Amino acid sequence: MRLSSLKRIWLNTSSFEWRDKVMETGGGVTENACAYDRNVSFFYEHVGKDISRHWGARDYAIVGVGLPICFVMVLSNFMVMVAVWVNRRFHYPIYYLLANMAAADLFAGLAYTNLMLNTGPWTSSLTKQQWFIRNALVDISLTASVANLLGVAVERHQTIMTMQLHNKMTNRRVMLLIVFIWALAIVMGLVPVMGWNCQCQLDQCSVIAPLYSRRYLIFWASLNLLTFFFMVAVYARIFVYVRRMSRRMSQHTSYSLDHNETMVNLMKTISIVLGVFVVCWTPGLVTLLLDGILGKASHAPVYEKYCLILAECNSLANPLIYTYRDKEMRRTFKWILCCLCRRSCGHQGESLAVEVDTLQPESPQVEDISEVEVENKTQNGSRQLIERLR
Template sequence: MNICPSAVVCQAVATGTMYADYYNMSVIPTHYRYAKNLTQKMLEDRMNSKAGLSSLNAVFLAVCCIIILENVLVLAAVFRNKKFHTAMFFFIGNLAFSDLLAGSAYIANILLSGPRTFKLAPVEWFVREGTAFIALAASVFSLLAIAIERYVAITKVKVYGSSKSCRMFLLIGACWATSVLLGGLPIMGWNCMGDLPACSAVLPLYSKRYIFFVVTIFSGILLSIVVLYVRIYLIVRSSHQEAASSPAYALLKTVTIVLGVFIACWLPAFIVLLLDTFCSMNSCPVLRRASAIFGFATLNSALNPVIYTLRSKDMRREFLRVLCCWGLLRGRGRHPADRCAVPLKSSSSMEHCTDRHEHQATPIMQECTTCV
């Protein structure tokens, strides 16, 4: 079997060191031709295509703009309202920031895809794809941090006190440090440059082993989160007779919905990436639809703020206050600007749960946070 499609391809891959080839403009066409099983004419047609933005990509661009606006709104709400300055809401803000990054990264991906891909140097291609992987990793690790915070809050009393708030920030910092490391592995050298048979068909400069490694890590983390939530659910059910209507149970339902939506949106993409490690483009035609599947996965970043809005009266009111202050909504009364500055007064059942249960011995009810 001939590994390289032509002598020219073999020569292009063999020349120079790996890092020197990061600026070699012939590398990307070479890898795309091999990984996607293109003829020279098909490759030239792709490179010289004058087609504009497709209708599907235009829809995805609009969705990404919505993602950015929604998650900026979440971050503004968490930042503005001191009532949300708790460990749980800081983790939610962290998830919102990763969703915002995901929307921005996908916009860049769309605008730099198609024929523009072949005008990129490999280092630029790695930055384009690596940013998306960093955002995905940050989302997964944020969900893990939320699960850990819920488990600690359920089993212990006031772990995140003022003297231990550094734990929360260390966890958030570790989330991003690990995400940047995972997303940056290909640009640091774990790629398939110089080894065409090891290349992914969906992401032609990425090694199949790297993609399998990342998907395995993410799947393991999501499975761990599910296990944590099952344990939390069992603790909640066994801790109090009114657990089914307790604020802690309501909070558990919300974060479980967030996790379920993430899995539903990203599962097809994970399956495609796993298939990519074992199949060629011809053996698995679904790989040709990878862009649309990844676009569907990005919808997850737009759904999280919707979940917060539907599940929390506090968050809904704070969103409206932020929109009012931005001038996007007209406040009622003569002084809408003054109304925007009024501190949030919640009627949520979560607000008074500490007062109602402060004398109970059950750990689950001794620390309450606003339901999200």
């Protein structure tokens, strides 16, 4: 009897200790236990991040302003892709990569649209799979943009160091590079879904993204910031080289000067794209990095919305940069809009065949001779382009 009584007392004491430990963790899950059966709201409450239960003025403002911006973002980047496809002067590796960057920005517009439609009071109704997918789409778009910019930096470095305007890379290699970029982006975006999250380490949950591991945020933000620094260093080296070569070539023929000016203009356009990308994304990545290192002490949610808006503006800025910097791209945009509106298509189509020195040299002596031969053989190139667009 004494043995059984002691055993019963020990069991009761153990149960009380276990219950007290559960209550201390707030919600019935210890810090080392896996919370696979918990919903999204549990993780938000665990890190102290509020979820709007009712629609307020702020929620309406975010969705009301964000959705039109996303629509314009998708439409403008789609026009960049169409412009590269219909205009033969853009059929070079550098422009294929820029079109792929526009595809990444278009994808970002779709990702932000999905985010707008699953934010605010809608967040609490999401399943964990839907929440992971919502955030993975934004991560994929950023990784694809960074990988594209890195590919453009390497392509420009290899091309300009030989004082050429366009790379001799085959279309097959460009397509393989584009496929690799998207494969890498998808894998990086799905890493948290595949296991690198905080469901089994609640003490490692992020404040900005409550289901993400803070260690993953440190890795992801650090990798992107290091890539930024590398690309800036590459472009700085290219500009120093181009300026030095420009002085040496100043005594050569006018074609050499035109060719060099064309190269510099293209480099300036790409550098502006890179600069805007770094400016728009660096605050967000630094905020994620601080969240990963400091956790709640970083007060990251205070700056989260502003960083997201700034990052969203980047995908809208690139088509504006192409339009402002590139006369041929601007002319192609006008032609596309005219064809869509079915007004003055023939007149604008005729102007599409005019050579513009912002894209390539007027002289056919060096590397664009095959394209000039094709244009000489094609008398009604604009009409063919109209048929292709239709």
